[in-house]
Amino acid sequence: MTIKNTTRRVALGAVAAAATVALTATTAISGGHGGVDMSGKTIEFVIPFSESGGSARWANFYAPLLSEALPGNPTVVVRYRPGAGSTAGANWFQEQDVNDGTLIFGTSGSTQFPYLLGDPRVRYEYDDWQVVLASGVGGVSYLPPDMAAKMDGLDATGLQGDDFIWGSQGATRLDLVANLAWKMLGMTVDPVFGIEGRGDGRLMFERGEANIDYQTSPAYLRSVVPLVEQGLAVPMMTWGSLDDAGNIVRDPTFPDIPTFKEVCEATPACETSGDAWEAWKAFFIAGFPAQKMVFLPNGADADVVATFSKAFQDVHARDDFAELSAKTLGIYPQMTEDAAQKAKDLATGVPDSAKAFVVNWLQEDYGVSLN
Amino acid sequence: MEIFATALPALGEALVLIFQPQQIMYLVLGVLLGLSVGVFPGLGGIAGLSLVLPFIFGMDPVSGLALMVGLIAVVPTSDTFASVLLGIPGSTASQATVLDGFPLSKKGEAARALSAAFISSLFGGLLGAIVLTFFLLIARPLILAFGLPEMLMITVLGLSMVAILAGRIPLKGVAAAGLGLLFGTIGESDASGSLRMASYDIPYLVDGLKLVIVGLGIFAVPEIVALLRQDRAISKSGGLGSGWLKGIADWFANLWLSIRSAIIGVIVGVIPGLGGSVVDWITYGFTVQSAKDKSQFGKGDIRGVIGPESSNNAKEGGGLVPTLIFGIPGSGSMAVFLGGIALLGYDPGPHMVRHNLDITYTIVWSLALANVIGAGLCILLSGQIARLTTIRFTLVAPFLFTIIAFAAFQSSQTLADLAALLAIGVIGIMLRRFEWSRPAFLIGFVLSSQAESFANQAVQIATVRFKRDFWNGMEYIGSPIVIAILLLTILSVYIGIKQGKQILGNSTPPVGDKRAPFLFLLAVTGYTAVAIWDSAQISVLRDKIFPITVGLVTLVSCGVLIMRMMTAPASDPVFADLEAGDEDGAAPHGLWGTLAWFGFLLGLASLVGFIIALTIFFIAFLRMRAGVSWMQTGILTTAAVGLMCFLGGVLGRDFPPGLLQEYVDLPWPLT
CATH class of the missing domain: 3.40.190.10 (Periplasmic binding protein-like II)
Known part of the structure; x- marks a missing residue:
């Protein structure tokens, strides 16, 4: 399974690399805003939760704004892949090779925690994913x-x-x-x-x-x-x-x-x-400070990543953004680029001692075994 | 009086707000969408709302609310079509409607059953709206009086309905309910996440079985297979007996029953955390208990339709009370609805009820109007749609297989959904064949997780209270509400045990060989034993206590049944086997051969993906089994594939991919 997927990923990586060259060329010719033109495309914004959670509210808040901000105004649809407390959807995303920006994935604290704790259900790796937005919550x-x-x-x-x-x-x-x-x-x-x-x-x-x-x-x-x-x-x-x-x-x-x-x-x-x-x-x-993040798959090329980062920045720069987001998200930093990367690093890299402490504490106080 | 002084002016303002051409147009649009989505089993308010949610942002609030409420309000109305006509529970709200609605269709009285159901829905919906109007302002302290012990007792009251639905042999009903409860515990526990009868190597089981799949497997698959074996129309006479006017007269004759059922619906809906899935069973149970002549229940008694249908629309009005007062959704569709309200710029909660009462009341008006428009439309259509029951069933069945496969696939969007449906379907067929109560199984399954959660949580809190001092604890678990519901439960069990046998009449069931019923009993016993053993391995007490307790009760019931089977003669009703009876035994087609067609569709889907498999399945089935012309085969196949693509496209759903799609990239919808 793993071997097959790796091979597939390598093969597709090569294809993606070729596509990148082609895309870069197109962009260079069109020469406009430095973004990848997405017109006519449909972007799937997948969240590993059901329609009823806070993540759904967050994704549905961003979807129309993102659609307006991306070059070419593609349609952004939110898709739900709930299961096993979000690890099922994250495991699925790990297997995806859609690198042209038509697939983005939104995680939450509930996705991060089992990863941090070494839960046996976790088959995904945050290091493989490229963050384009980190939203805080208090x-x-x-x-x-x-x-x-x-x-x-x-x-x-x-x-x-x-x-x-x-x-x-x-x-x-x-x-x-x-x-x-x-x-x-x-x-x-x-x-x-x-x-x-x-x-x-x-x-x-x-x-x-x-x-x-x-x-x-x-x-x-x-x-x-x-x-x-x-x-x-x-x-x-x-x-x-x-x-x-x-x-x-x-x-x-x-x-x-x-x-x-x-x-x-x-x-x-x-x-x-x-x-x-x-x-x-x-x-x-x-x-909390990086509770909800938007990711692109590992293979997405730098231009696509930059396009999404820019689009989220444009969303945040809207005159009415503060007012709109205060109602749904609260007054919290909406981080992109370096700030998002920093938040992701802090959120997904716990010292082993901290992890061991929590695993031990969960076992002692609540009898929860993570092995 | 103060309430009226606050409520009436706001109610008037709301009426002005909603009675504008544009708002009414959106309401009607919502109603039409809700009806179209609700007709498909497994699709309900959540799917419908997800369709409109992208357009809500930026709409004027009254129009947006009218659109969403119109949609939610009519789902429990339109799902009745599948329950009554096809024996498929359209949604959790119409499970109990199947029990008497479908037998009525078989008798050729589908139009009557439908119109009785719709007029009951209309009435219940209006009553719910009226209660919502005034309750909204005073319900807060009442709702806060319902703590965990009270909710646990209501769940137990729901479980006590097993007594009246247990069937001929009460112990079989108990074992069936126990099995349902055990099936409900499969997967990661709610409390501490221990695995029960599951493994991380099979991620599908970790999440537990979904109600949609269990409902379809237990009720729809066995009925479709049984009918398909007969190769005739659903209506035995092939025609429609009484018309839709009869149904309305039936409702009027049972007005008091309808009022009572609607009140039960509102009360259960108002209590947050219970969810709507118990309400139809509770009202069905009460309908049967309070009826003088019980002999026709389960065989097509119109009261068995009027009761649950009056309650399930009333529940929507009741369910809006906690949703609006506390901002806590009572169900999945309510949660999406809350998100929609937020998109319109309002925050449901005490604040909204106090300061935007006029906007809040437009929800009430929308609810009432949507019920009138939705049910009215359905009543007018029922005579025509009921003709479905006069079509040769062999031509309807492949569509039903398609629709239930699509519905099942909505729950986790993997092929495992289809495998689970087939497996539960086989269990459903066995339960039906050997006369184990399927309603009892489903009640157990539906209530399993809340029974466990409420029991665990109430015990945890009570323990801390008792630690403080004894009376503090007693005060918590022995509130007047708890005692009152306890008395109701005892009464319900008493009446159930005394009169439950009459529901299936006193006629002797067909019995055949001893071996088959005995083997099935052994299989149930074996599963129970393994489930108990599996739970015993769990280290956390609160994750294992419930499955072990339920398992032991089931095991004892099975033990007694085994002893009875060992001693009783082959003619004893405990050996009930429908295969030995006239209807199933003499059917022109075999049980397994018929089920194999469904298995063929699912197996093929795992190889070449759903849409290609569907095409092949339709052609093969219509040519070989139905024996229709190439021309007709072509038309029906195109219709089925077109319908699926349309549904998938509109709802933005992909279809189950197969092995082929692993290797070849195909364009949608073949993916």
């Missing part, structure tokens, strides 16, 4: 008012004596960032595993069955802020945001809410160095 953890009152400023030591319950999608999913953060603060949090989406977790919080929760920014703005206004919830901390140099800073969407890093520094039980911190940071970066 997250906010919040508490019921009576629990929030036990915090001493930023110091979370007062929460250590309580039993917390929250609804979680699974130990190996995006939620591990929250589980690890709370654990590092010395809190006892029992995740109730098996909910289908973060919205269900919020509902458990509203029903009083859960007494801690977190939501990604768009959901927090939409559904938790009204709870905060009614005095039913109090924000505890954000996971923060990543600046261009790769440091964790306050989330620009929530400048008044402290980051986990600040809370951790103020809490004696928590340390912002060492294995746990490094592991948390690595998984936070994979899960």
Whole structure:
């Protein structure tokens, strides 16, 4: 199987190389905007999730804008390939050799995490793919008012004596960032595993069955802020945001809410160095500041990659982009080119020690074996 | 009164907003799209919405909402066509409709069944819209009262319907439901991701079996094969008995039943997390339990159509309540709908209900109008479409094979979907042949994952509560709502056990050889034992406790059945075997030979891809099995291939590729 595919890839690589020469020649002759003309083509924007998730919302947000920004205004259609928590679609994309830009692939934190953890289902390799867009998302953890009152400023030591319950999608999913953060603060949090989406977790919080929760920014703005206004919830901390140099800073969407890093520094039980911190940071970066990325296959030539990077930049440069994206995506960096590459490197290259720490912790605390 | 003061002006404003030529036009467009998509089994609201979503961005909000709501509202109406006429559950909402709707078609009363179903849908849809209007403003505390223990109890109430649908031998029903529950646990567990009866080497199983495929395999495949063996029309008399006016009269005569069923539909729809798939079974169960004369249920009782159909449209109105109040989708199509609303610039949630009540109410009006237009159109068409049941079935069957293969292929878009369909189809054929309750199996399958999740989660929370103090825990698991549903469940099981046998009548089933029924029982027992053993290997307790518990109950039922088979004479009903009966046994064509045609289509598809295989299959089938002229063969084959290409093209779907496509690049649709 592998051998056959490799041969195929080599053979197609040769074809692609020839095509590249031809394409470059065409571009050179047409000489226009330095982009590959896509007119009349249909670009498939494949996401490894179902029609109902956040990734679908994100892909459908970008598809029409991308269509306008690409030279020749090709049709961009979103295709769904759900299965096995996104690894099925990613495994499929790994096998694709469509190098003329008519296939792009959108991943999410749920695709990154099993890859980082060495999940046996993962047959894909991020190093093979070329990133053209990285979209950030933030997250906010919040508490019921009576629990929030036990915090001493930023110091979370007062929460250590309580039993917390929250609804979680699974130990190996995006939620591990929250589980690890709370654990590092010395809190006892029992995740109730098996909910289908973060919205269900919020509902458990509203029903009083859960007494801690977190939501990604768009959901927090939409559904938790009204709870905060009614005095039913109090924000505890954000996971923060990543600046261009790769440091964790306050989330620009929530400048008044402290980051986990600040809370951790103020809490004696928590340390912002060492294995746990490094592991948390690595998984936070994979899960949030570069949560959703758009990739071209390995063989796509540099000109096609440049065309897509340019198109995404043009989308971001639109006068109405800030307004449009604030509603769907929140106020987060939409990174292209070097920034995207940096985000991808941070998101997909965890130190072995961090990985080993998480694998061991998942096994010890939740009995989840990844072997 | 305050509610009326808030609601009525907004309702009036919404009415003005929606009654504009352009908005009404979009609503009608949505209705037409919804009807066209809903007619195909396996395609529903999600597929339809995906079609229109690219155009929503930038539309004026009222038109966009009218388009989407019009589409969603009529899917549970139009899927009735497949359920009643062909015995294929059109979507999860019409599974129970098959039980009595299809026998009515066989009796030649398809038009009557259809019009009764549509008028019930219309009524349920309107009731749902009315409830939505006022409930929207006060439902929040009520919905928050439904925690995990309450939802678990409703799921158990759904499972208790097995009692009345178990068939002649209650233990067989229990074993069938247990088998369904076990099939529902296949794959990665929801809680911690342990694998059950699956392996990473077979990625398809890791994801679990899809409801569409199980529904088609259990109900559609056995019925199509059984009918095909007869080589006649679906309607036994070959004609249409009573017309569509009769159906409307039937509905009016059962108005009270329709009201009750619609109310059940709204209530179950309102509770987020339950999903719509239980509602038709619960209403069907209640319909049977509350009827005086039960002898005709399962054989073509019109009440068995009116009950579920009144509830499944009402459920859509109910389902919009949590969707709009909490921004939490109750189903896949609701999730896409939420995305669509966001594209229009609105965020569903408390904010929208409070500040954009007029826009919110245009959703209510669209829902009501769409039901009237959609059901009205369907009623007018039902007399004509019902003629399908008078066509020689051998000419209809290849189209059905094509459509269910296409529907199955939608779930993961791999050939494994087709293999799974065939495998589940064989199980369905066996369940039918040996009179194991297929509804019981499907109820088990449908409720498996939520029964496990709710039970696990409720236990986890209760444990922490009990750790705090005993009464804190009791308060959690013993709420008045839990106790009330528990009493209902006990009542339901009691009535079910007492009267369930009557559903299939008291006539003696055909019995033949002891060997075949016994072998099938042994196979079920064997699978159960292996599933228990497999689950026992899992290290995480919360991932294995449910399959092991369910497995043990199933195993005990099987054990008792084995003992009964060992001691009973061959004439005992436990040995029911339809192959020994008049209808199946005397059929002009064999069971396996007929199924082999379907297997041929799927096998060929794995070699040369779906479209080429379809062409070859049609020509071969029509010439060799149906024996029609080359001329007719050509027309029908072109029609089938054209239909598939049209559907695939419009929905943007590829077809299953075969081995050939690995080596040769072919243009669409041959890819």
